[in-house]
Amino acid sequence: MKQNNNVCNIKKCKRKKKYIYIKQEGIINLENFNENSNKLPIINSPRSIEACRRQGIVPDELIVKSLDDMKIIYPDKITDKKHLEIKLQNYEKKRKQLVQKAKEERLLIIEEQNKGICVFDSNGHAKVLFQHNVFIFVFFNKQIIQFLFLFKKKKNKQKEIEQMMDQEIKIQQIKKQNEEKIQLEKLKEQQRLQEIQEKKKKQEEVRHKMELEKQLRTQKELELLKQKEIENEQRENERQKQEEQRKQEHLMILLQKEEQRKIKQEQFKKSTQEKLKQQEEIILKKKEEMEKSNQIRAQILEEKQQQKAIESELKRKQQEEKLLFVKQKNEQDIQRIKEEFQQKQLVNERKKIQFEKEKEHRILQNQKQAEMHKLLISQVLKNTQEIEEQKKLNYIRRLEEVEQRRKILQKEQEEEFRIQKLRDLENEKQRKMVQENNEKLLIEKTQLYVNKFQEKENNVYKIQEKLKEELLDKANYFNIIRIERKETVKRMQRKQNWEKDKLLQSIQDKMQRAEIMQKQKDDLLEQRKIMRQQIIQQKQYIQQQMEKVKYGKIEPNEVLSQFKNTNFSVTQEEQTTNKQQKKKILSASLKRNNKSYRNNQSNTLLSD
Structure with missing residues (x-):
């Protein structure tokens, strides 16, 4: 193939x-x-x-x-x-x-x-065939056996009648015995008929009872199926309600957590904003304080410079008054000494200003160093005053050396002035650099704090996104489980519907088989009834012939030969009829079996 x-x-x-x-x-x-x-x-x-x-x-x-x-x-x-x-x-x-x-x-x-248990019809629907074929085969074999049994029984009856006729012919001389035998036979026949009727009645009652029991069983099965469907539906509804309730509770918990998280986030944001604002205020205050302290220091420095200028001016005037005594001797020398003194005073003032600037710079760096500088400055001032006093005392002695040293000092003073100017510029540059560095540090600190705040904000945002992703994953998982459960329930319902259809189909097949069995049983009972009628007719005919023999109207041998000929012809016809019926039953059974076999094989090829 x-x-x-x-x-x-x-x-x-x-x-x-x-x-x-x-x-x-x-x-x-x-x-x-x-x-x-x-x-x-x-x-x-x-x-x-x-x-x-x-x-x-x-x-x-x-x-x-x-x-x-x-x-x-x-x-x-x-x-x-x-x-x-x-x-x-x-x-x-x-x-x-x-x-x-x-x-x-x-x-x-x-x-x-x-x-051979399952076959498919032309519409592609599966049917259980094995039990049905076995039932048909067994049932028709049973029917043939019962038919042969009836035929044999009828034949035996005919033999009994023949023997009875032989006995009747042989014992005609004993009239009473024959009559008793006939009466006994009649009584037996009546009893047998009565027993048959009683059996038939009992069989009808049993059949009726079985049908009622079958109907009750089928009704109970249907009721149980309906009850199971209702219970399944109730359980499913209850489960869906519980599932919906759990889902709502879970959503409420998630919403509450989300609200709490938002509140905490707002609180954290407010607190961070407040902290940032406070730190900005602190930075601004510090900046203002630094500016104020710088202004105060500049003001103090300016006042000190003014005071020192006044003191130097007073000292200069004192020197001028002292030098008036020397003017008489040499006005030019005094003038030179005066200029020299003024130059020295300027140098000293510059040194003092430079020293004050250094002192202020050191104060900005460290307060303790500033105190030490103050002590040092006071010591230096004291030493300077002592030196000036010593100079005053040695002034006359040094006047002679002044002229010689003037040029050298002038050059040195110019050089010192230039160096001091450079130092002033350098110090000013350093001060500006320090101020710029402080401002840069302040900006860097502010930027660092802002960066940290932004980093915290980013971390909070990442945590929020992670929580949101986890919530979406959970919601997606629950949705998948819910849809799968629904699909499983639908699949189970379809499977139960298929089982229900198969159960109904099996019930219908059983009822159909019961109807076939009952019909065949009725046919057998009808055949038995016909046979009984034929036997009764034969008995009546024999009785009539025996009555004629009794009164001498017919010879017994003639009746016997006539009965045998008639019985033989009837028996041949019945045998022929029985053989034909047997052949019909066997051919019908074989046809059904062959048809089911062919359908099974063809559907096997068609199925795939």
Whole structure:
């Protein structure tokens, strides 16, 4: 036999020597269907369709889905690519499990078909055939046995009648014995008929009782099925209510947590803003204090400079008054000494100003150093005054050396003035650099704090995004579980509906078989009744003939020969009729068995 999708398969029937042509075109089963195509039909093989029915599977559930299909299968608001891929992976896993279940069920159906338990009709619906065929075969064999038993019984009756006639002919001389025997036979016949009627009545009662019991059982089974369906529906409704309640409670908890998180976030944001504001205020205050302290120091320095200028002016005047005594001797020398003294005073003032500037710079760096500088300055001033006094005392002695040293001192003073000027510029530059560095440090600290605050904000945002992602993952997981449970319940309902249909079909088959049995039983009873009537007619005929023999109207041998000839012809006709009926029953049984066998084989080829 060749098996191809587009080639006719040929099967030869051994009994009738006929060829059956079965055309298989475009058969799609669970082994060769396209998992990536939605084109209908997805599968059209009867065995594959029956396997899906038994497992409660819709053929569309066996097709590979895309991300867009996940939006339809899972109708929720979570439609980002990540969660859709999670749904698709879960759906694909379940789909493969369903395909495997359907394939396993298909293999079971093939085993049932090979054993003759299951066949498929022209509409592709499966039917249990094995028990029905066995029942028909056993029932018709039983019918033949009963028919042969009746035939044998009738034949025995005829032999009994012949023997009775022989006995009646032989014992005609003993009249009373014959009459008693006839009466006894009549009584026995009546008793037998009565027993038969009683048995028939009992059988009718038993049959009626069995029918009532069957009806009650079927009614109870249907009621139990309905009760189970109601209980399942109630349980499912209760479970869905509990699931919805749990979901609402979970959503309420999530909303409360989200509100608390928002409140905490607002509080943290306010606290950070307040801290930032406080720190900005502190920085501004420090800056103002630094500016004020700089202004105060500048003011103090200016006052000191003015005071020193006044003191130097007073000292200068004192020197001028003292030098008036020397003017008489040499006015020019005094003038030179005066200029020299003024220059020295300027140098001293510059040194003092430089020293004060250094002192202020050191005060900015360290307060303790400033105190030490103050002591040092006071010591230096004291030493300077002592030096000036010593100079005053040694002034006359040094006047002679002044002229010689004037030029040298002038050069030195110019050089010192230049160096001091450079130092002043350098100090001013350093002061500005220090101020700029302080401002830079302040800006850097502020920027560092702002960066830290932004980093904290980013961390908070990342934590919020992580929590949001976790909530979405949980919601997506619960949605997948909920949809899967619904699909499982639907699949179980389809499976229960299939089982219910099969149960109803088996009940209908049983009732049909019971009707067939009852009909055949009624036919047998009718045949028995006809046979009994024939026996009664024969007995009546024999009695009439015996009455004639009794009164001498007919010879006993003539009656016996006549009865044998008539009985022989009737027996031949009945034998012929019985043989014909037997042949009909056997041929009908064989036809049914051959037909079921051919249907089984052809449907096996058609199924896949």
